Amino acid sequence: MALMRLLVVVAVAAAVAASCRPALADPAVSALPGLPVAGLAVGFYNESCPQVEDLVLAEMRAFVEKDRTLGPAMLRFMFHDCLARGCDASLMLKSRSHKGEQDAASSYGLRGYDEIEQIKAKVEAACPLTVSCADIIALAARDAVYLSNGPRYAVETGRRDGKVSAKFDAENDLPPPSSNIVDLKTYFSVKGLGWKDLVVLSGSHTIGSAQCSTFASDRLYNFSGKGVQDQSLDKAYAASLREACEPGLDNDTTSLPMDPTSPYDFDLSYYRHVRGNTGLLLSDQALMDDRWTREYVERMAAAASPDEFFADFAVAMTNMGRLEVLTGGSGEIRETCAAYVD
Template structure:
């Protein structure tokens, strides 16, 4: 068992013994419209920057959506993913952060907001706003976001390696990782739908799905055979290819829609963690419901709730943390 998962399960056991799951950190300092007085143009400025960013490179929308997940699951939504470690031991340096994009774009939005409202809007809030706008600019919902987070001062690769669920996770492990963050099965299955946009390197899935399932040197038997053949053409066996990327949803990789659930329901989900959603009664029923839905409206409502829940993980508010002028400050 991987060290990270072992630690997660030990936390779960401790929680049961103590009489419940680890509590969600107090998010009482968060509010929709937190900057209405101190920086009323904050969200409009962030959206304008995001619009220009995505118009120039559509692939940055899913990249910045992924960015929020990586920030929030490691030490909470505190902007610590942006910190630069002088000795190479920060969150940026961790294995789950490999291939993560968006650092420069977050700095660009931060610089624009610093011009308008110096030392007012946190990097943590910018990451959350950018993720919401990434979804909106991909034809998804533009829901209200809570703001008021402050920036953390600690960034450790150890935390990222332990807390971010790998794409090879099974359903038990996924639910455990999410439970430790006070997120439930519905948050899991709804947030997994973020894979309806974006691309990933062959190295993140080819071994587990195409060539060495369960360490047996075979293809994952649950993977649709035609889809597997297409993936094999893109990702050659034995080639540690981090340059070749494939769409997580081959049908509409630029559009935030329900195609992900069609993919998973038809055994064409890319990751083992996608396929795993069919191995639990509740997540499987939700996948089937969304795969059959005529409209994404219900999913869009659920997504807004799930993103709000994730945005509350272990936040720093009030006098905790800081507001940085530059998000990518150096730490030892």
């Protein structure tokens, strides 16, 4: 399975690499609404659990009022669930042999497990064995955006929970923060997502933070393994990062905002930072290395209103929320999300 996945990634990488050459850039946009998925619908629980969205929002509001860093954390949680094995709450499953998604290096520092379980308990009390953990993750991510002054877009529900969680899925399917534009487009293409999904969903980095260990080596101290700073990084910004991140410390847990201008507001500042060569992650700045993603970054950076970004984000999140979902008689509805797989 892992070998087959690797072959697919290699094949797609070749195609994406060709599309990134200026003369052959592919203008296709897949952040248009994708094809509907049978079993998913806005208002899926209107009859069986009509209060579910209010319950999730109330819990999320309480979490964020107590700790505003939980908003970005819950949004990140959905990305990690959906990009590895699809939006099926497999990230919530535990492995005694340490072979589950939670055990992957890409899952390091993830927060939200306890919060999803708390929301699930509230929903179970109102509607027993009705609402999936996968849908709760999607609704919580939407409300994390809304509570950060972003859009409260419609969320399709009807997902069911998976019974399998594999470490290699998370390791193979989630793009690392050191990814270049070819890598990024490859990872997204494998999932059926395009360049616009990539550049729009990257905009979620307008809220939240990243630990020094995820970017300091690539950006500050050992770019491309040459022992130097990434020359594309704004020098004044780099100097401030060097003050916070210790060189040679691989497990540096110091956290810095990905959007230092407004780290808790879902706005356009992220794109302004990327345009100004002050994107925190290498994968952020990589958006300037492709014609189509660069044009979007520049348009959002210059925009007077976030309306276009908000509308695009709703579409891109819907597209991601349809990845490899289980519906109908597939999967299950668990009473608790954090079951053991072995």
